[in-house]
Amino acid sequence: MSLVTIILNIILPPLPVFLKHGLGTTFLISVILTMIGWIPGVIHAFIVND
Template identity: 45%
Template sequence: MGVASAIFLVIVTIFCPPIAVFAISGCGADLFINICLTLLGYIPGHVHAFYLEYVYYDRRERLRRGGIITDRAPGVYSNNIQNGGNPHGYGTIVQPNAS
């Protein structure tokens, strides 16, 4: 996901925050919280969605630069967001060579 997808995600967040949260976190606690906040008021849903997007892209950038993320972002329950979209978690383990 590059700059274009980040801009598209921001535009989607402006119109419907739960769809943007679903795009980065999947179906889970963060989506449920965002739906509830959006139903309580349009602004709290936006604040929550933009916070999740900030954490997601910040962690992606830190991983891209080679940093290791050891702390958990408060209020974020999705592992996808906590890991910056990295499916292997906080790092990968190099498999030993069989030869």
């Protein structure tokens, strides 16, 4: 995982998920988790972009 991906995972979690997986259920889950709370979105982004 590159430094840019790590920074994007922290700042805006859905963006790196979109860049890696495109539009789909993974991106939708990331957006929903980020809207519920920033921390769940960040955790999901790190797990998905591992």
